[in-house]
Structures are given as structure tokens and as C-alpha cells.
Amino acid sequence: MIKQVLIDALAKAAQQAHAANALTYETLPEFTVERPANAAFGDFSANLAMVLASAAKRPPRQVAQALLEHLSLPDDLLERVEIAGPGFINLYLKPVWLHEVVQEIHRQGEAYGRSQRGQGKKVLAEFVSANPNGPLSIPHGRGAIIGDVLCSVLAAAGFAVSREFYVNDAATSSQMVRFGESLVVRYLQEFGKEIEFPEDGYHGEYVIDFARRIKARDGDRYLQMPAADRLELFTNMGKDAMIEWQREVLANFGVEFDTWFRESALFKNNEVQKGIDALAERGETYQSEGATWLASTKYGDDKDRPLVRTNGKPTYLASDVAYHRNKFERGFDILIDIWGPDHHGYIARTKASMAALGYDPERVHILIYQVVRLMRNGEFVMGGKRKGDIILLSELIEQVGKDAARFFFLLRSSDSDLNFDLDLAVQESPDNPVYYVQYAHARIASILRTAEEKGVALPEIGEVDLSPLGEEAEISLIRRLAEFPEEIITAAELYEPHRMPRYAQDLAREFHVFYDRCPVLKEGVDPHVRDARLMLVRAAKITLRNVLTLIGVSAPERM
RNA sequence: GCGCCCAUAGCUCAGAGGAUAGAGCAGCUGCCUUCUAAGCAGUUGGUCGCAGGUUCGAUUCCUGCUGGGCGCGCCA
Structure with a gap:
């Protein structure tokens, strides 16, 4: 470079x-x-x-x-x-340095932009991690895209990246039990049993739908079952169905995980207890008021935190300690957790617990993204769960499409609130940034197509004299192309994937200006100029496609 | 009360301590017999919330205020 x-x-x-x-x-x-x-x-x-x-x-x-x-x-x-x-x-x-950039892009093709900055360091990024008792919501979508694109960016910058979904499926947790109970009640109601639905149960339609599916598949065979066994069975069936549902929605969204890590596995393998024991052996815990506490204040937290409750059950923090310890034991150099804004209070205790175990807390990076608000007709929608008018992630993807949804979720810095304009996302107009960028790609494809139709041979990059490239629009386009590898490195090092759609917009803008000023195939263009511009146009196509691929957005040949 | 995030053009937001602070939208004015006008150009618009501090240099870092968003359980 x-x-x-x-x-x-x-x-x-x-x-x-x-x-x-x-x-x-x-x-x-x-x-x-x-x-x-x-x-x-x-x-x-x-x-x-x-x-x-x-x-x-x-x-x-x-x-x-x-x-x-x-x-x-x-x-x-x-x-x-x-x-x-x-x-x-x-x-x-x-100008020769710019010409070399164009040549380099042709030589590297799909690899243009990649680097070895990360030196193969192993990174584990954990994101989405929704509870397996309901559908994915809009905020999950933001977390999913930030995580997915950050991983792509890190991989392009030479890190060895794994994407992981942490399933909060601890059987003992009260929310899972409540979910199982809700499913049982809905099932019994399907058989006309007059059972009141629990106030703190899961009221969503999807619970009723799933109860009906169980009835359709298995009939009444669970009616006579002992209640405790039935609850456990329904909790497990419900959990598996929810996980599968979430997996499908995410796959539709272009987000696929390398691993689905279950909290229940930590209990099964006794890792939660081992984590607590490891902290105790290092002298980082103490007993007080019948509970076991982590002395997290020693490592910068503002209070000590309970690990084991008075009733003997471990807290959420205890599983989280075991989980993060497990990640380190799997050999990862860097851990990235991507959490919603309601989890910011857990940063200090999570890092403190790792420090207490002797791991460098600097190796744990916790990214908090801010709230998402959906807007339609200039007004906020999604009034809240109680009203039942909540829009699901799957519905959003259906309404605006995968490309627009991904691009919009990534448009803002994670630190900023995100106002997602549903009307703009489906607009086929230059106001819509995703169309603006895709249109640049389609225009390039059109030029190359026209060249083929006109019988203009596309020469090999080494055979073309690029010295005719010198106009302002050409120069600034090449400069922008040259920035791509550094832009990826910056996004990777700062954990700022939102730089990618921004770069894509900047690059598209440079191309549109070039398109307007510098004819390629029109009458009267000198063949040397034409060939040099064809090479530039192809380089722009390669780079635009590469950045869109990183974002997970399609690069259409025609629009 | 405590914590996190935000405050930059009328609106939505970029800006890793650097030179004259940017983009899109909205407003106004132009450009299609020419490779896709889903595009381009010009123009209007700013005490970078306020006050201190660090620095050769601060929109950027630190402290304190003010205003807004979100959160704060031996829930997950």
C-alpha cells in the first residue's frame, strides 16, 4: 500500500x-x-x-x-x-501511483481490500443471543447486522473469526418455566379446558400457534400426562421450536452462526460450578447474608455481585462467568460481545469477573448498540409489547427486503440511536441510500454490457496504457478506490462496521460523478481513453461489489 | 439518586488531536436526440449545547454544568 x-x-x-x-x-x-x-x-x-x-x-x-x-x-x-x-x-x-492502484484491484479481484492486519488472531463474536421463548425483535436485527458485518470486516482484515449465538436456555430459569407453562395452558385450552392464562405468562399469538401445531401433530396424548413431566416436555419442545424459528429468520437475513452455544450445556457439564469454584480458589468470593458474592469492586465494578442466591441457585452472572471462561479456554484471543443498551450495566461485572479469573479484561470487548425506533409516515411505530402492535424482525425483512434492512441497520454508529424510516427503505429513489449504491453498480454493469454488445474487446489489465486517466473525476474515483483496504482495517480495529455502508455511499458518489463527466463508449471517445476508462470502470465494479458483499447486500447487474 | 449513550446546517446524521467542519434530505436554479435522470452540477444554510482544563493545535481528549434517550433486581 x-x-x-x-x-x-x-x-x-x-x-x-x-x-x-x-x-x-x-x-x-x-x-x-x-x-x-x-x-x-x-x-x-x-x-x-x-x-x-x-x-x-x-x-x-x-x-x-x-x-x-x-x-x-x-x-x-x-x-x-x-x-x-x-x-x-x-x-x-x-499519477502513476493511481494507475498502479487500478492494476492492483484487477490483479486482486475479490480479494481486493483484504489484508493480514489481524495476523490470524482468533476472535469470537457473540451476538443476538435472544432468549429461546419468543420471536426476534427489531433490536435483535440491529445487533445481528452489527455483529455479522463486524465479523466480515474482521475476517477481511486478517482475523480468524467465529460467530456465536448464546442460547439462554437454562432450564431452571423462571422465564423458561413460565414459557413452558404458557405453552401447556394454550395446549389444554385447545381441548376446551377452562384454565385461566397466567398473568405473567407469554401472551403472544405464536404460543397459541405452536400449541395448535402440537395438537395437530400429537393429538391429545399429553392430556393425561403427569403435570411435572408435561411441563418439562413442553418447555423443551417450545425451546427447540423457538431456536429453530430464530435460526430461520436470521438465515433469511443473511446471518449464519458458526456455533449455537447453549447455557444449559454449561450446567450439564458442571462448568457453572467450576467457574464459581475457580473464583473461590483465587480468593475472589465471600459469603454474606446466605449468598456467595464476587468481589468485583476489586476490579473496577461499583458494587460486589451475587454469584449464588440465598436459595442456592446460581445467578445469571455465574453462568456468564462460566461462559466467558469457556470462550477463553477454547483458545480465542479476543472476545467480542454485542449487547443491547439494557445490558450496559453488565460490562463492568463481566470484565471484572474475567480479571478475577486472571484473564486480561482488555481482551474482552463489549459493544453496546443504542435503541432502534421504527418510523412510518413520519411517526414512531412499535408502541410496545403490551399493546401487541410490535413489529417482528421477520415482518420488517418481509416489508423492506433484506438488502434495505441490512443497509439501514448499519447506517448509524452503534453509539447513536437509530431511526429506521420504513417508507424510505422501500422507496425506489435516490433518497434511498441502498438504491443509490446499488444503482452505481448496475450502471457499471450496463457499461460493460454495452461494450460487449458493441464488440469492444475488454483488454487485459497489463495491456492497457492507463496514462490517459487524469481528469479530476477519474483521479478522485481512483483515490477513493485506493482507500478501501485502509477503511476495512479502520473499521476492524475500531469495531465500527457502520464505516462500510458509508464508504459504499462515498464510492458510489464518486462513480456517479465520473459517469456524468467521463463518457466511456460514446461517440468520439479516443480508443486509448476508452480502454483506460474501461479498466477504471471494472476496478470500480470490483471494489463496489466487494464492499457490498461485506455488508451482505446484493450487487445487481440491472435495475 | 447512580450508570451508559447522545447533543454538529431547518431535518437525519458523518467526522481516530490537525489546515477553510462534511454528506443526504428539505428549499431555490440548471442539465436527458449521447454508456440506465434510481444520475449530475450550482446555490442557500453553522457561536460544533454551555463553562473551564490539557495541547504547538480541541468538534474530537479530561472535568463540571444544561438538555434529551435508555437502563439500574439474589430477573434473564
Whole structure:
């Protein structure tokens, strides 16, 4: 990558200036080489002189001067260098670097954008993790897409990624029992039994539907069963059905998990108790008021937390300790948990519990995404579960389609609330960002199709002279293409998948401008220009398709 | 009361400590006998919530306020 070449050259210049006693500093500070906002400031701009100024005890511009005297870059790459503003080193490159970008994209094809930054480090991302007693909701959709695309981005940046869904199916949990009871009552009601439905039961239609399916399949055979056995059986049947339902909806949404990890397995293998014991052995727990507590305040939590209740049952935290410990024991270097906003209070205790077990809490990254609001006709919908007018994730996907749903869920930073405009998502207009981006791809495909129809041969990349590419629209398009690998690395390192749709929009915009200004196949275009532009158009197609694939959105050939 | 997130153009939001703070929408004005007008161009619009601090440099980092969203169980 060109940027790395420049960074290395500047670092070397600093070392040589230092060796020649032209510059003093202890260690070379972090510095950046960036594409400046204003094109007049060159192709790239470095802040090295400014960050070096205080150590060198000289004004930034003088430091820059000293650096330039020792800077060496190939003549066929570097056009000129300028010191500007408070001490920026602005590098103006010859167009050949841009032509090399186009060639590189052709050579790499589907691999363009990928890098080895992650060095194969093993990452486990856990997300969605809905309870197996109901349908997936809109917030689950946001978590699903953030997790799925973050994983794709990490994989592209050279990490070894696993996607995991944690199933909160502990049989002892009161919510699972309540769910099982609700299902039993609905089943009995199907046979005309007049049983009152429990106030704190699961009122949703889906429970009734499933009870009917059990009746249709198995008839009345559960009517005479001992109540305790029946409850356990129905709880399990209901759980399996819910998991399967959730799995299907997510698969329809393009989200597939490598593993579905069950909380119940932690109990089955006694790992919950082992986790508690491990903490006790390390002296991190104590007994008080009949409960067992984790001394999480030692590791930055604001209170100590109960691990085992007065009634002897472990808390949710106890399973979570066992679960995270299990993840580390499976050999993952980095753990990522993606949680909804209602879980923010659990960050400190989760990290504290891992620290108490001797794991570096820095290896656990917990991402909290903020609330989603659906809007229709300019008004908020989804009044709440009680009213029953809640929109399910499956319904949303049906209404707006997978592409729009994925793109919209990813459009905002996880830290921001998300207002999901249902009307806009289905609009076939340029206001709709997903159409805007897909349309750019379709336009490219159309050009290539037309070339074929006209009998214009598509030459091999190595055979084409790219030097005719020099117009402003061409240059800024190539620059944008060149940024793609870095953009993926940034998104991966900051855990910010929302950078991908944003990049896609920026790239689409550059292409539309190019399309408007630079005819490819029209009458009167010089064949050399035409061929060079064809190569650029193909490079844009490759890159656009690659970013859309990362987001999980289709790249249509026609619209 | 405590915690998390947010506060940037009329609206929805970007902006990893850098130069003149950006995009889309909305408003106004133009561009299709020419590769897809689902597009492009021009133009209007800002005390980056307020007050301090750190820094050569703060929309960005820190502290304190103000306003809004969400949450705060030996529930999961």
C-alpha cells in the first residue's frame, strides 16, 4: 500500500536526520499520513514534523525542513513536497501511483481490500443471543447486522473469526418455566379446558400457534400426562421450536452462526460450578447474608455481585462467568460481545469477573448498540409489547427486503440511536441510500454490457496504457478506490462496521460523478481513453461489489 | 439518586488531536436526440449545547454544568 511506503520513508528520514544530528528525539512518536480534505494540500499529508516538534525543541516547520533534507522517495513516484500551514508535510505524487492502484484491484479481484492486519488472531463474536421463548425483535436485527458485518470486516482484515449465538436456555430459569407453562395452558385450552392464562405468562399469538401445531401433530396424548413431566416436555419442545424459528429468520437475513452455544450445556457439564469454584480458589468470593458474592469492586465494578442466591441457585452472572471462561479456554484471543443498551450495566461485572479469573479484561470487548425506533409516515411505530402492535424482525425483512434492512441497520454508529424510516427503505429513489449504491453498480454493469454488445474487446489489465486517466473525476474515483483496504482495517480495529455502508455511499458518489463527466463508449471517445476508462470502470465494479458483499447486500447487474 | 449513550446546517446524521467542519434530505436554479435522470452540477444554510482544563493545535481528549434517550433486581 502506498501509504505504508510513505510512512516508512518518513520514519527513515527522521532516523537519518537524527543520526546526522539534525534532529533530536528519544523515540519516534506515532504520526499519521492522510489524504487531506483539500486536494490542494497534495495527495497525502503527514503530521510528523508537528508531533516531533516538542521533542526536537524546534518549531514544526524547521523540523519539517530537516526531515525533507533526509527524505528519499523514488523520482518516478514523487512529484514534489511542500511544507504547509503549521508544519504539515504535503506530498504530491505522480499519477502513476493511481494507475498502479487500478492494476492492483484487477490483479486482486475479490480479494481486493483484504489484508493480514489481524495476523490470524482468533476472535469470537457473540451476538443476538435472544432468549429461546419468543420471536426476534427489531433490536435483535440491529445487533445481528452489527455483529455479522463486524465479523466480515474482521475476517477481511486478517482475523480468524467465529460467530456465536448464546442460547439462554437454562432450564431452571423462571422465564423458561413460565414459557413452558404458557405453552401447556394454550395446549389444554385447545381441548376446551377452562384454565385461566397466567398473568405473567407469554401472551403472544405464536404460543397459541405452536400449541395448535402440537395438537395437530400429537393429538391429545399429553392430556393425561403427569403435570411435572408435561411441563418439562413442553418447555423443551417450545425451546427447540423457538431456536429453530430464530435460526430461520436470521438465515433469511443473511446471518449464519458458526456455533449455537447453549447455557444449559454449561450446567450439564458442571462448568457453572467450576467457574464459581475457580473464583473461590483465587480468593475472589465471600459469603454474606446466605449468598456467595464476587468481589468485583476489586476490579473496577461499583458494587460486589451475587454469584449464588440465598436459595442456592446460581445467578445469571455465574453462568456468564462460566461462559466467558469457556470462550477463553477454547483458545480465542479476543472476545467480542454485542449487547443491547439494557445490558450496559453488565460490562463492568463481566470484565471484572474475567480479571478475577486472571484473564486480561482488555481482551474482552463489549459493544453496546443504542435503541432502534421504527418510523412510518413520519411517526414512531412499535408502541410496545403490551399493546401487541410490535413489529417482528421477520415482518420488517418481509416489508423492506433484506438488502434495505441490512443497509439501514448499519447506517448509524452503534453509539447513536437509530431511526429506521420504513417508507424510505422501500422507496425506489435516490433518497434511498441502498438504491443509490446499488444503482452505481448496475450502471457499471450496463457499461460493460454495452461494450460487449458493441464488440469492444475488454483488454487485459497489463495491456492497457492507463496514462490517459487524469481528469479530476477519474483521479478522485481512483483515490477513493485506493482507500478501501485502509477503511476495512479502520473499521476492524475500531469495531465500527457502520464505516462500510458509508464508504459504499462515498464510492458510489464518486462513480456517479465520473459517469456524468467521463463518457466511456460514446461517440468520439479516443480508443486509448476508452480502454483506460474501461479498466477504471471494472476496478470500480470490483471494489463496489466487494464492499457490498461485506455488508451482505446484493450487487445487481440491472435495475 | 447512580450508570451508559447522545447533543454538529431547518431535518437525519458523518467526522481516530490537525489546515477553510462534511454528506443526504428539505428549499431555490440548471442539465436527458449521447454508456440506465434510481444520475449530475450550482446555490442557500453553522457561536460544533454551555463553562473551564490539557495541547504547538480541541468538534474530537479530561472535568463540571444544561438538555434529551435508555437502563439500574439474589430477573434473564
